[in-house]
Structure formats: structure tokens, C-alpha cells
Amino acid sequence: MWRLFRPRTGAASASTLAARAIVPKVPGRQTVIVQRVKISRPRFRPRTFFLGAGISLVCWQMYWSTVLNPFFRHVDREYESLSVAEKKALDEEMDEEAEPWFIPFPFTTKSVDQPPYKGSDxxxxxxxxxxxxxxxxxxxxxxxxxxxxxxxxxxxxxxxxxxxxxxxxxxxxxxxxxxxxxPVFYSSGLLVQGDGIYWSRQEVDSFAVKRLEKVLWPQAMAVSTWAFASTLFKQHFTAISRALGFESSKPVQPFPPIRGGNVQQKTQGPLPSANRQTPDGTPAENASHDVSKTADSRQTDGPESGGKTNFVRDVAISHAEGMKHITAGPVREFWKKLSQTWWSPNRxxxxxxxxxxxxxxxxxxxxxxxxxxxxxxxxxxxxxxxxxxxxxxxxxxxxxxxxxxx
The missing domain is CATH 3.10.450 (Nuclear Transport Factor 2; Chain: A,)
Structure with a gap:
């Protein structure tokens, strides 16, 4: 019975391969190419090992001779210069067991609710x-x-x-x-003691937990930034809608106010005659000539065309003023929202x-x-x-x- 499931060999298989070769290929199909890859482990090379060990030994010898050895000799000289009482006090202080140092890890803090008070507490x-x-x-x-x-x-x-x-x-x-x-807060972290370093779970201060939570989850800063971005977007959207005519803009004055109206009124008056004199005694013609000279001198006081100007500085100042004017409203919203949402953590x-x-x-x-x-x-x-x-x-x-x- 199992002969029915055996693959065909001989002429039957050859005819099948020939039929597949004769069949025209469909342009939408792709030929699958299977490649065998052999992954070999890197060989151990003694030359590379000994070369790296030699370089490490030379570096350690240089660090020991230039840094550690002078430091230890200085400590020995300072210890020898102490008196007998100072040496005894220092030895007693070194013999005392130092307090362990706990380094908590973030995202490992858990709050544990305490049971209610009993009548006998x-x-x-x-x-x-x-x-x-x-x-x-x-x-x-x-x-x-x-x-x-x-x-x-x-x-x-x-x-x-x-x-x-x-x-x-x-x-x-x-x-x-x-x-x-x-509630009591517990955090996991490293406990450094005199005999080694251990992974431990210790009780931590609630105030430190609240401060760490505000640093890891800056809710007030995120809300204030969102207020700044939304206000800036609304401001730009309103300006674009006004430019496209979807919103009525403010009425524009047909003629802006003219500065120096008194000067124009004076120039429209009657010109001084030749026989008139000015208060200082000079003829009116000379006075008018002096006025024209002063006007010409005022006009020539400005920089001539083609003179040297700091174009980069002027452009930077104009851009800074423009950005300051655009972001004035969003910045106010940012500080307003920050003052509403920011508070110091309570212990x-x-x-x-x-x-x-x-x-x-x-x-x-x-x-x-x-x-x-x-x-x-x-x-x-x-x-x-x-x-x-x-x-x-x-x-x-x-x-x-x-x-x-x-």
C-alpha cells in the first residue's frame, strides 16, 4: 500500500520535468531560489589572544606606575606622619561597620497600604x-x-x-x-555593603517617590506644551482664514495718519519776501537758503546707496522680532497653564x-x-x-x- 505514496522515478519523473520546462512562464510569477548557508564559528587564534593580553598588560602597568602607585605611596606617607592617638582613632573609625548604601531603580516603586489601627495600638x-x-x-x-x-x-x-x-x-x-x-513605599535596587553588592527591596521616602514621579511623568509640562501648541495653531489658522477671505478682517484705514503735519502747513504758507529780515538781522533770502542747506544736510546724513550695511544682523533682528510677536500669545498661555498645573509634591x-x-x-x-x-x-x-x-x-x-x- 505504501508504494502509492513513493515519488516517481525514471521515465515518469523525466517526463514531468520536461513538461514543466515546456510550460510557458507566467510574467507575474517569480522563481524561488533556495541557497544553503553554512554558519561556522570563528576559530580560536592564539596570536590574537596573546597580542590582546600583551597590550592589556602594558596598559595596566602604565596606569599602575603613573596613577595608583604614587597615590598609595602618598597615602602611606600621610599615615606615617600621624601621631599614635590619631592612628588609633583612624583605625577605630575604619573598623566600624559603615552604613549600607541603597540605590533604588526607577519603575520599581510600589505603594503598600497599611492595615487600620487597632484599639491596642x-x-x-x-x-x-x-x-x-x-x-x-x-x-x-x-x-x-x-x-x-x-x-x-x-x-x-x-x-x-x-x-x-x-x-x-x-x-x-x-x-x-x-x-x-x-501608605508605605517600597523600591527595588542595589544594596551596597562592606561584604558585597546585593539586590534588595527597601522602604523609601514618600517625598522622594513623589519627586521622582514628577520627573518621570512631567504632566504639568506636557499640558503646558499642549496649550502653547494649540494656541499657536489657532493663531495661524485664524491668520490664514483671514488671508483667504473666510473671516472678516478688521477695517483698514484708507489713509494712514501723516506724521509731521505742522511742517507741511508751514511750507504751504507764503514765502518770505526779499525785503523781510529774520530776527537775527539776516535777509530772508539768506535765511531760506540756510534752511534749504540744513534740509539737504539732513537728507545726506543717512547712508548712501551702496554703503556698507550689516545685512545679516538686520535680517536676524527682524526675524527675532517677528517670532517674538508671533509667540507672545502662546507663551502667555504656556505660563498660565503651567502655573495652574504645577505644584510641589506633598509628603x-x-x-x-x-x-x-x-x-x-x-x-x-x-x-x-x-x-x-x-x-x-x-x-x-x-x-x-x-x-x-x-x-x-x-x-x-x-x-x-x-x-x-x-
Whole structure:
């Protein structure tokens, strides 16, 4: 049965090849050419190996004799010049184990949510003490309001409009106890120790994580650049549509204003007669002659045609002025969007901190200012951290208002 599947040999195969050769080739078809390629490994050549080893040895010997050996000899001389006490202190310092150095890698940071507080946790017990102590709560609110007052006094723009001194009029501050600690960030990287280098996963600072995220994902810069490009495109599109007549342009004055109208009016007046004299006593003809001479001298003060001019500088200045005029509006949109979307990264508070938030109203001689504020009070230090206190101007109300138009 398997004979039916065997390839034909002999006359049958020859006839098949002949038939294929006789059949005319279709111009649309292409002949497939199969080539055999043999990949051979490069042979080991002792000559190349020994030549490279010799060159490397010579380079190492030169580097050792010119750089490393003089440096080590200098260190030995400095060590020998030390006293016995200094040598002992240096040896003790070298024997101490150095702190490991961790190098985090980007795109390996992960945020891990912490479990909620338990009733037996020391942080929750501290929260219970604060909730029952009214004096501590009053102290927390007073500290935060005083920080707001100091910030208003140090702001030159607010004090320039409202004046000094600043007095706390009233405040509304709430105290909130968090149910769980802030998340913890872990990053993978290289851990350099005295006995070697290891791949490790360590806890990193939340502020460093936020700063790295703003560098790797510049959202504010991307949005501002998009605002610049879109404004520039709209400006060019409007100019092209006006040039093609699809949009009504501004009415053009038929005759531009003529400068020096007084001079033309003077020249249209009656010419001085020959018998008239000028105030300095000269005849009117001489005066008119002097005027014509001064006019001719003013005309000849400019550069003559064919004189030397800095053409490249003039063209560069004109192009720079044109680009500055074209990009003035888009640049304003860029800085406006950047000021709206850019903010400094906020760090998470330490474990066990209490949130105090609300508003503080400050009275000034000329205005009343309302400041939104939120800060984290640390029970261990019993203070507000300046890096964890945030403020925002909600309202600036002048005491006396006048109309904008007379």
C-alpha cells in the first residue's frame, strides 16, 4: 500500500520535468531560489589572544606606575606622619561597620497600604488621650492659627495691600484622627555593603517617590506644551482664514495718519519776501537758503546707496522680532497653564499624626483675609511640621471699596 505514496522515478519523473520546462512562464510569477548557508564559528587564534593580553598588560602597568602607585605611596606617607592617638582613632573609625548604601531603580516603586489601627495600638491610645484633653486641643488650634498669622505677615503682597499689624479675628479648625497610617513605599535596587553588592527591596521616602514621579511623568509640562501648541495653531489658522477671505478682517484705514503735519502747513504758507529780515538781522533770502542747506544736510546724513550695511544682523533682528510677536500669545498661555498645573509634591505624615484643618480669618488695617489651612500635629514632638502644613488664600476683602470707573 505504501508504494502509492513513493515519488516517481525514471521515465515518469523525466517526463514531468520536461513538461514543466515546456510550460510557458507566467510574467507575474517569480522563481524561488533556495541557497544553503553554512554558519561556522570563528576559530580560536592564539596570536590574537596573546597580542590582546600583551597590550592589556602594558596598559595596566602604565596606569599602575603613573596613577595608583604614587597615590598609595602618598597615602602611606600621610599615615606615617600621624601621631599614635590619631592612628588609633583612624583605625577605630575604619573598623566600624559603615552604613549600607541603597540605590533604588526607577519603575520599581510600589505603594503598600497599611492595615487600620487597632484599639491596642499606641497610636490609637494616644488619639483617645487627645480627644479627652481639651487643653491640648486648644493648644493645637492656637499653634496652627499663629502659623497662619506669621505666614500672612511674611507675605509682601498681602501686607502691601492690607497693611500691618495682623490680628487673628476668628478661626474654625477641626481635629481629625485617621483610621489607618499612611501608605508605605517600597523600591527595588542595589544594596551596597562592606561584604558585597546585593539586590534588595527597601522602604523609601514618600517625598522622594513623589519627586521622582514628577520627573518621570512631567504632566504639568506636557499640558503646558499642549496649550502653547494649540494656541499657536489657532493663531495661524485664524491668520490664514483671514488671508483667504473666510473671516472678516478688521477695517483698514484708507489713509494712514501723516506724521509731521505742522511742517507741511508751514511750507504751504507764503514765502518770505526779499525785503523781510529774520530776527537775527539776516535777509530772508539768506535765511531760506540756510534752511534749504540744513534740509539737504539732513537728507545726506543717512547712508548712501551702496554703503556698507550689516545685512545679516538686520535680517536676524527682524526675524527675532517677528517670532517674538508671533509667540507672545502662546507663551502667555504656556505660563498660565503651567502655573495652574504645577505644584510641589506633598509628603505623607509620619505614623500617628493628627490632622487639623479649617480656615483662619485675619484682620488687617485695610482688609480682611481668609486662609484655608491644614496641617499634621505630631504627638511625639507636640508641634506642627512646617513641611506638612499647607495654606491657600480663600478670600481677600478690602474694608473700603471704590468704583473702578470715575
Amino acid at each position: 499606641p497610636e490609637w491610645e494616644q488619639f483617645l488621650k487627645i480627644s479627652r484633653d481639651k487643653e491640648t486641643q486648644l493648644q493645637m488650634r492656637s499653634q496652627l492659627s499663629q502659623r497662619v498669622k506669621a505666614a500672612v505677615e511674611d507675605n509682601p503682597r498681602i501686607t502691601a495691600s492690607g497693611g500691618n499689624p495682623v490680628r487673628i479675628r476668628r478661626y474654625w479648625l477641626d481635629i481629625d484622627f485617621p483610621y489607618r497610617p499612611p 505623607y505624615p509620619p505614623r500617628g499624626c493628627v490632622l487639623v484643618s479649617g480656615f483662619v480669618e485675619c484682620e488687617m488695617p485695610k482688609a480682611v483675609v481668609v486662609i484655608d489651612v491644614w496641617g499634621f500635629w505630631n504627638p511625639k514632638t507636640k508641634m506642627f511640621d512646617s513641611d506638612l502644613t499647607y495654606m491657600r488664600l480663600r478670600r481677600f476683602q478690602p474694608k473700603r471699596q471704590g468704583p473702578l470707573r470715575a
